[in-house]
Amino acid sequence: MTHAGGGPHRIQWTLAGVLLLVLALWLATAPFAGLAPTVFALRAPSLQGTGTLAIGVMSVAMVLATRPVFFEPWLGGLDRMYRLHKWLGISALVFSIAHWLWVEAPKWMTELGWLVRPARAARVPSTEPEPALQALLHGLRDPAEGLGEWAFYALVLLIVLALWKRFPYRRFFQTHRLLPLVYLVLVFHAVVLTSDGSWAQPVGIAMGLLMAAGSVAALVVLFGGVGRSRQAIAVIDAIGLPAGAGVLEVVVHLKSRWAGHDAGQFAFVRFDASEGAHPFTIISPWTGDGRLVFLIKGLGDYTRQLPTLLRTGDLLRVEGPYGRFNFASDKPRQIWVGGGIGIAPFIARLQELALRPDGKTIDLFYTTTEPRNGTVARLTAAAQAAGAKLHVLVETVEGRLDADRLCATVPEWHSADVWFCGPAGFGKALRHDLLAKGLAGRDFHQELFELR
Numbered sequence: 261m262t263h264a265g266g267g268p269h270r271i272q273w274t275l276a277g278v279l280l281l282v283l284a285l286w287l288a289t290a291p292f293a294g295l296a297p298t299v300f301a302l303r304a305p306s307l308q309g310t311g312t313l314a315i316g317v318m319s320v321a322m323v324l325a326t327r328p329v330f331f332e333p334w335l336g337g338l339d340r341m342y343r344l345h346k347w348l349g350i351s352a353l354v355f356s357i358a359h360w361l362w363v364e365a366p367k368w369m370t371e372l373g374w375l376v377r378p379a380r381a382a383r384v385p386s387t388e389p390e391p392a393l394q395a396l397l398h399g400l401r402d403p404a405e406g407l408g409e410w411a412f413y414a415l416v417l418l419i420v421l422a423l424w425k426r427f428p429y430r431r432f433f434q435t436h437r438l439l440p441l442v443y444l445v446l447v448f449h450a451v452v453l454t455s456d457g458s459w460a461q462p463v464g465i466a467m468g469l470l471m472a473a474g475s476v477a478a479l480v481v482l483f484g485g486v487g488r489s490r491q492a493i494a495v496i497d498a499i500g501l502p503a504g505a506g507v508l509e510v511v512v513h514l515k516s517r518w519a520g521h522d523a524g525q526f527a528f529v530r531f532d533a534s535e536g537a538h539p540f541t542i543i544s545p546w547t548g549d550g551r552l553v554f555l556i557k558g559l560g561d562y563t564r565q566l567p568t569l570l571r572t573g574d575l576l577r578v579e580g581p582y583g584r585f586n587f588a589s590d591k592p593r594q595i596w597v598g599g600g601i602g603i604a605p606f607i608a609r610l611q612e613l614a615l616r617p618d619g620k621t622i623d624l625f626y627t628t629t630e631p632r633n634g635t636v637a638r639l640t641a642a643a644q645a646a647g648a649k650l651h652v653l654v655e656t657v658e659g660r661l662d663a664d665r666l667c668a669t670v671p672e673w674h675s676a677d678v679w680f681c682g683p684a685g686f687g688k689a690l691r692h693d694l695l696a697k698g699l700a701g702r703d704f705h706q707e708l709f710e711l712r
């Protein structure tokens with residue numbers, strides 16, 4: 261669960277920046293200069309333009325798939341990086357379809373008799389010998405076109421499956437792993453079919469660099485290198501059901517190096533190689549003793565089975581830490597809102613504050629539909645130790661926490677920033693209403709619980 265400052269606009273600005281930069285570099289080659297405004301005259305530059313935009317955004321998306329923590333401070337955490345990855349993927353889909361339409365639509369229109377294909381100008385054979393590389397690329401044009409078409413169909417299918425929420429996460433994860441392969445085929449298509457004159461221009465140099473970075477990233481993903489340097493082996497020390505059935509507490513002990521983590525950060529945990537890694541917040545502050553604690557709610561098929569699958573002594577792989585839900589702010593007060601299992605990062609922070617107070621006044625709202633005495637008693641004790649004020653709201657009795665109630669409970673909310681972790685719809689509504697009351701967008705920090 262992540263995010264510090266910046267707000268969702270960082271993602272939009274970054275996406276717009278990538279698109280505008282590639283577009284501007286391409287337009288700087290004056291692609292339409294001197295062309296008649298006919299479909300066939302505009303076809304070749306439009307193919308170059310849509311193709312350049314498509315492979316450009318795909319390359320950035322590919323780089324982000326390697327979880328480069330380097331960009332976390334700018335983008336506000338890995339969850340936001342994945343959100344950007346998703347929008348780059350959607351942009352790639354749009355530009356690829358536009359590219360494909362520029363190939364196919366003129367053919368359909370000609371067949372329907374709506375357009376007449378102009379006679380091809382006879383080629384005057386060059387007297388100069390073609391450079392070897394150029395000759396090689398020209399010779400590969402037919403296979404590049406054929407492969408590009410099939411890779412396009414695969415790309416559309418894989419992206420649609422990724423966006424279709426009903427497609428199970430597990431299957432999405434398996435099918436999405438084919439995308440780097442499709443991307444590499446599309447890089448081959450783009451390299452062979454990019455117009456010869458572009459390579460020496462800024463757009464060609466930029467695309468060359470982007471495709472090189474994207475190809476390295478694709479190989480890292482294909483060969484399982486994502487996050488490898490941040491992985492550690494751990495062993496399960498204890499398993500408990502502190503909040504009753506449905507929420508599992510797993511205490512693990514690291515067997516290999518861990519760089520440490522901040523309260524609010526999360527890790528990808530792989531209990532079982534056949535299942536793959538799932539993201540969970542680390543609810544224990546880092547004290548250097550190698551202990552990590554996770555609180556896991558049975559929210560889906562796999563997490564519901566965990567109580568019967570896990571045993572003390574089992575080995576697991578932990579990858580991280582990730583995320584920027586780190587409570588950093590210059591406000592004297594903070595208001596925290598944890599909905600359901602979204603309470604996890606706040607548990608970590610309360611424990612950290614008990615060890616190292618930061619002098620801020622904190623109001624923690626815990627909203628739940630299933631109040632368990634165990635959880636509430638534990639939270640009360642942790643809040644007391646950290647000097648935070650706890651407000652427990654049972655949604656089934658008191659209704660949902662809204663901005664009016666939050667501001668009435670904390671009249672000094674103007675001097676606070678808000679940290680939210682919980683269901684996406686709840687966060688969206690609360691953010692909207694608090695902003696309407698005058699809270700600055702940068703003062704509402706929300707983790708994105710969904711990476712897809």
Ligand SMILES: Cc1cc2nc3c(=O)[nH]c(=O)nc-3n(C[C@H](O)[C@H](O)[C@H](O)COP(=O)(O)OP(=O)(O)OC[C@H]3O[C@@H](n4cnc5c(N)ncnc54)[C@H](O)[C@@H]3O)c2cc1C
Pocket residue numbers: 261262339428429430526536537538539540541542555556557558559560561562563564601604708709710711712
């Ligand atoms: C940053 C972050 C921190 C989280 N922290 C916690 C936590 O502390 N405690 C907790 O109980 N839950 C946490 N979750 C949610 C938890 O990861 C999912 O509930 C869990 O992965 C569901 O897996 P499933 O197979 O049981 O459910 P499914 O039915 O397969 O999936 C339910 C939903 O969970 C998400 N999901 C499933 N598998 C993965 C995966 N491998 N990687 C990413 N998302 C997946 C998808 O959005 C999916 O739609 C967190 C999620 C994120 C993104």
